[in-house]
Amino acid sequence: MKQSEITETSTAELYEKLAEIKKAHTDLKIAHAISPLENPIQLRGHRRAIARIATELTKREVQ
Numbered sequence: 001m002k003q004s005e006i007t008e009t010s011t012a013e014l015y016e017k018l019a020e021i022k023k024a025h026t027d028l029k030i031a032h033a034i035s036p037l038e039n040p041i042q043l044r045g046h047r048r049a050i051a052r053i054a055t056e057l058t059k060r061e062v063q
Contacts, residue, residue, distance in 0.1 A: 001049050006056045018053045021046055 006014065025046035031037060 001052065003052060006052055011057065011060055014053055014057055018050065018057070021049050021053070025050065 001017070009017070025043065028037065028043055028046065032040060032043065037043070
């Protein structure tokens with residue numbers, strides 16, 4: 001998700017998306033531990049998306 005998409009999304013949808021991406025990231029990590037992923041850069045992308053969403057949620061809580 002891009003930052004512009006994240007800022008336009010509602011808080012409830014962000015919590016849902018965060019849970020969805022965390023589950024996908026965990027599944028990829030487990031799959032990568034068993035056998036190497038074809039594209040391990042996906043792990044980095046999910047990790048960064050989680051950080052972006054978490055940052056936006058924290059920013060909204062502070063305001």
